[in-house]
Amino acid sequence: MKKLTGAILASALSLSVALTGCSQRSDSGSVTQESVKPAENAATTATAANGPKKRITVYSATADKPVQEVYRQIANDYIKENPNVEVDLQFPGSEYENIMKVKMAANDMPDIFDTHGWAVIRYGTYLADLKDQPWVPQLTDTIKDVVTDKSGKVHALVLSEAKDGLTYNADLLKKYNIDVPKTFDELMAAAEKLKSESKGEVTPFYFSGIDDWMIGQFFDYFATSLLISPKQNEAQALLDNKMDWNKWNQLPEKFLEMYKKGFMNKDVLTAKYSDLSGLFAQGKVAFTLLGPSFADEVHKVNPNLKIGFMPVPSMVAGDEPNFSGGERLTMGASKDSKNLEEAKKLVAYFAKPDNMAKFANVTKLPPGLKGVTAKHEFTEYYDKYASIRVFPYFDRVYLPNGMWDVLCKSGSALLGGQITPQQYSDKMKQEVERLRKK
Incomplete structure (x- = not known):
């Protein structure tokens, strides 16, 4: 401990x-x-x-x-x-x-x-x-x-x-003629369009390394989309501790790619969650991977801003979006x-x-x-979105107690260049096996 x-x-x-x-x-x-x-x-x-x-x-x-x-x-x-x-x-x-x-x-x-x-x-x-x-x-x-x-x-x-998904600046999506993404590829395409057409004025995603639960949220949400939500999934393998952790690689690879492409705030490792509301209100951030509970703080700065809410996009072809709950x-x-x-x-x-x-x-x-x-x-x-499936949080069902910190810290280490995507996956395997023995 x-x-x-x-x-x-x-x-x-x-x-x-x-x-x-x-x-x-x-x-x-x-x-x-x-x-x-x-x-x-x-x-x-x-x-x-x-x-x-x-x-x-x-x-x-x-x-x-x-x-x-x-x-x-x-x-x-x-x-x-x-x-x-x-x-x-x-x-x-x-x-x-x-x-x-x-x-x-x-x-x-x-x-x-x-x-x-x-x-x-x-x-x-x-x-x-x-x-x-x-x-x-x-x-x-x-x-x-x-x-x-x-x-x-x-x-x-x-x-x-x-009932968690992604909160977004609806005014920005309307301004840049972007439909609400249903797949991860569509989400990345939206990020590219926002970044390029705004000439860098809009940061597609905001994360905080100080409040690194925001980073952990990415891996927890999209682990469900990648490994649990699809018809062919890894749910039982995870429960039986037979997961091939190389299949985790896609998550840190995509997250690191988002960082390198400038799809998230450059100061991610030193940024604070408390700064999100102001930036969101000013139209400088388009998407956040969290529920809309910060909306009132946003509206104190910009009362007229339209804020939207959407399910977590799918990552596997043929699958549908989902909520974490x-x-x-x-x-x-x-x-x-x-x-x-x-x-x-x-x-x-x-x-x-x-x-x-x-x-x-x-x-x-x-x-x-x-x-x-x-x-x-x-x-x-x-x-x-009443008919959208709601899955329990990934870490609460499929990971042993203590793994949330691993998700968050490993994500920060990945962006800091301290570990590679493969090393992130190896760390997941190592810590899951260690904690299951406790």
């Missing part, structure tokens, strides 16, 4: 936002948000008029500021109704997964945490069973089995379901929480239809519960 330095952990935890019922602005009476240091949190027990407060720590993997703000709004509302509770929201960003690994090893989990796709497989033994909660009967048909194990244990509330944002409760019942109440509060709708509207994703009405500009795309 990768060890996290104290400096990184302290940096991540410094993003904590503590929300307290008694911290109000005198001019409005609204709850203010106050950043506090972990040491101060640990050393101080807030008190209400009726005694000590119950402090509930909530960790989320989201890096999107508008989504974080929805968490804050709902938590603020909850503590107004429950002044004996303090909610500590923490958003560690790109270090989320590493911090969770450290906490699992120390058996020191937050009261509530985001399972980010691993509710059953990775976090199952750390989570309380929520099957008796009032919102469970409303779990959607597409997500219920994802967060429920064979014994019937329900591991988490799914705030938003993932599963859990996106979730709330699971630690079985060892000292305030488990209060944690369950907070999760149930987030599960209220109005609150679920807030997440659907800000993430631009389908809610994990039935009976939630969402109204946002991407509803038309979900309706348009």
Whole structure:
């Protein structure tokens, strides 16, 4: 297990936002948000008029500021109704997964945490069973089995379901007379046209080496298109650990080709995810390999920009596009929480239809519960592509725990000239075999 330095952990935890019922602005009476240091949190027990407060720590993997703000709004509302509770929201960003690994090893989990796709497989033994909660009967048909194990244990509330494809600047595609690509070859042709006809003003794709999950996303998406989605596929071979990893070569070869042809930002290794919204809003980026949850940030800069959403193009002749899906944002409760019942109440509060709708509207994703009405500009795309197949994320089904980091880091090393496509494939084979033996 990768060890996290104290400096990184302290940096991540410094993003904590503590929300307290008694911290109000005198001019409005609204709850203010106050950043506090972990040491101060640990050393101080807030008190209400009726005694000590119950402090509930909530960790989320989201890096999107508008989504974080929805968490804050709902938590603020909850503590107004429950002044004996303090909610500590923490958003560690790109270090989320590493911090969770450290906490699992120390058996020191937050009261509530985001399972980010691993509710059953990775976090199952750390989570309380929520099957008796009032919102469970409303779990959607597409997500219920994802967060429920064979014994019937329900591991988490799914705030938003993932239905991931490519988000694109619809105005740019219209300007350059480009149809929405259905195949990888069509996607590359669109990239060439955008680059050449804009004389380099438009960068077809944006990736970040700092937030290298964006690079990992390419390999996770297109691994499904190459190896799983086609009728003749490698699904069983992967499950049986009999995959010929030379077949992986095509993915790093194509990714490196995109880089060499100038189809992605030149500063990819030092670029940050946080810069994407501004560049996209200015019409300098055409495609992103992620869902449209950053749309609100784009529209703050350019309210009139038309943003589109599409499935992941196919890579094999005769195949069709697909979506990658599963859990996106979730709330699971630690079985060892000292305030488990209060944690369950907070999760149930987030599960209220109005609150679920807030997440659907800000993430631009389908809610994990039935009976939630969402109204946002991407509803038309979900309706348009309702019949498109949705596959579970490639790494969550076909790779052992720990391989996501390999996807991301190897992709960055490939662009940095440290490894070749063949060495990337060799690394995949080596790490899959090593991790399966654990």
